[in-house]
Amino acid sequence: MESESEPRRSLGWRCLANLADHAGVASVYQSSLDVKLLIMQRFTRMFAYGASTLVLVSFLRALDISETKIGLFMTLTLVGDIVISFVLACYADAMGRRLTLLIGSALLIASGVVFALSSSYWVLLVAAIVGVISPSGNEIGPFRAVEESTIAQLTAAQQRGDVYAWYTLCGSAGAAFGTMVSGWAIQAALAKLDWQVVDIYRLVFYGYSGIGVVKTLLTLMLSPAVESEKRRKAQAKSNPGRPAEEEPLLPSNQESSETPDGGATASTLSSSGRKILICLCLLFGLDSLGSGLVPLSWIVHYFKSRFNLVEGSLGSIFFVTHIIAAGSTLVASSLAKRLGNVPTMVFTHIPSSVFLALIPVPSELHWALTLLILRSCIQSMDVAPRSAFLAAILDPAERTMSLGLVKVVQTTAQSIGPLITGFLVEHNYFWVSFLCAGCLKITYDLGLLALFKNAEHGNRGRNRAGEDGE
Numbered sequence: 001m002e003s004e005s006e007p008r009r010s011l012g013w014r015c016l017a018n019l020a021d022h023a024g025v026a027s028v029y030q031s032s033l034d035v036k037l038l039i040m041q042r043f044t045r046m047f048a049y050g051a052s053t054l055v056l057v058s059f060l061r062a063l064d065i066s067e068t069k070i071g072l073f074m075t076l077t078l079v080g081d082i083v084i085s086f087v088l089a090c091y092a093d094a095m096g097r098r099l100t101l102l103i104g105s106a107l108l109i110a111s112g113v114v115f116a117l118s119s120s121y122w123v124l125l126v127a128a129i130v131g132v133i134s135p136s137g138n139e140i141g142p143f144r145a146v147e148e149s150t151i152a153q154l155t156a157a158q159q160r161g162d163v164y165a166w167y168t169l170c171g172s173a174g175a176a177f178g179t180m181v182s183g184w185a186i187q188a189a190l191a192k193l194d195w196q197v198v199d200i201y202r203l204v205f206y207g208y209s210g211i212g213v214v215k216t217l218l219t220l221m222l223s224p225a226v227e228s229e230k231r232r233k234a235q236a237k238s239n240p241g242r243p244a245e246e247e248p249l250l251p252s253n254q255e256s257s258e259t260p261d262g263g264a265t266a267s268t269l270s271s272s273g274r275k276i277l278i279c280l281c282l283l284f285g286l287d288s289l290g291s292g293l294v295p296l297s298w299i300v301h302y303f304k305s306r307f308n309l310v311e312g313s314l315g316s317i318f319f320v321t322h323i324i325a326a327g328s329t330l331v332a333s334s335l336a337k338r339l340g341n342v343p344t345m346v347f348t349h350i351p352s353s354v355f356l357a358l359i360p361v362p363s364e365l366h367w368a369l370t371l372l373i374l375r376s377c378i379q380s381m382d383v384a385p386r387s388a389f390l391a392a393i394l395d396p397a398e399r400t401m402s403l404g405l406v407k408v409v410q411t412t413a414q415s416i417g418p419l420i421t422g423f424l425v426e427h428n429y430f431w432v433s434f435l436c437a438g439c440l441k442i443t444y445d446l447g448l449l450a451l452f453k454n455a456e457h458g459n460r461g462r463n464r465a466g467e468d469g470e
Contacts, residue, residue, distance in 0.1 A: 046170075050179040051204050057297045060124075073121075076415075084142065101222075109213060110209075172329065180315045180319035183314050294356065302430060303317070328377055328378060331381065354442070355372075356438045
């Protein structure tokens with residue numbers, strides 16, 4: 001009996017090990033503490049974004065602000081993010097990545113406090129422009145560019161896809177729990193507290209600031225290994241009596257494209273780096289313009305106004321869609337190992353864009369939810385392969401600054417969308433936003449496939465040689 005059970009037990013362990021390998025569990029487990037802390041920061045930050053995005057439009061409408069002005073509010077919020085992200089991302093390596101993340105956390109805390117206390121449209125607008133408020137429920141501020149560059153530095157090339165998949169999964173999970181907790185907390189408060197609805201919405205922003213404090217503590221726990229190699233060497237020279245700081249897993253390829261203080265600048269990008277960056281910015285700009293037309297805040301408002309849903313139901317709906325999206329990222333990591341990053345990005349993103357365009361077609365809730373859930377099954381499957389693709393195609397010495405510039409272009413394009421959608425919503429043409437968003441995203445997918453289907457392989461070999469060369 002025991003001899004028969006042993007092969008079964010071995011087979012079971014092999015199956016579990018194989019499943020864990022495909023899911024990238026081993027890669028995350030073997031990663032450094034800094035990488036794990038960055039993943040935790042992503043979860044925490046996206047929890048805050050998910051919670052605030054669920055109520056953002058409702059909060060502004062409760063203050064008697066029109067849809068057009070709400071659209072302008074979202075647009076200017078993203079414009080402010082462009083400036084902050086550009087400055088902080090371009091100088092993150094020079095001024096210090098930990099300091100950059102701390103500044104972003106402080107801005108997040110300040111934004112939440114102002115939203116919790118003020119009712120003035122213009123005060124709220126200034127706080128959103130200067131601070132960190134996400135109209136879309138997605139990344140805003142300098143965090144992602146800095147974190148992804150740091151993960152690329154601390155992670156071996158063959159493990160990056162898995163680590164980025166879990167980084168993306170934790171972000172989606174954070175947003176999911178944020179929307180659900182926010183929705184049901186608001187519903188419970190509405191039922192038990194004799195408060196005005198706008199004051200109940202303010203509780204979410206108090207929580208938003210509290211989460212910013214948690215994120216600050218996680219940032220303070222990061223080690224010096226997250227900094228660029230050049231900066232750490234400069235610090236070691238200026239403090240010769242100090243023990244050597246912890247080295248990253250992989251040495252970066254620090255070429256002449258870096259400034260003396262450890263940060264690359266736009267003027268020092270290599271010729272090939274500039275060409276790649278221009279193409280990426282144009283393509284990602286199209287995708288982000290589509291995303292800006294239907295950010296999560298507007299999608300939540302669409303379902304609330306069209307189908308008269310309460311906050312608890314909205315929280316549950318978007319919890320489910322975020323969780324499904326989170327789980328799909330692990331499937332994407334496995335697919336990318338077989339198909340490649342670019343084909344995985346394109347062939348999962350196109351159906352997602354079609355489902356997005358069709359959401360306003362049904363007049364019944366269950367069909368609209370079906371399209372929303374179908375979209376959520378594949379909408380995030382391009383995110384982790386995209387991060388791995390960018391890490392492979394960009395020169396290590398230019399990576400942080402290039403990712404920051406791509407983020408600036410994405411946010412610039414995205415900032416146009418909410419203003420257009422606000423105008424369309426006020427004139428009962430909400431469906432046009434969904435249709436245009438889907439078409440723009442499909443155009444991006446086809447362009448990406450045409451320009452970068454085979455480009456990644458050559459760049460990966462060059463970057464790996466650079467990373468191992470010293």
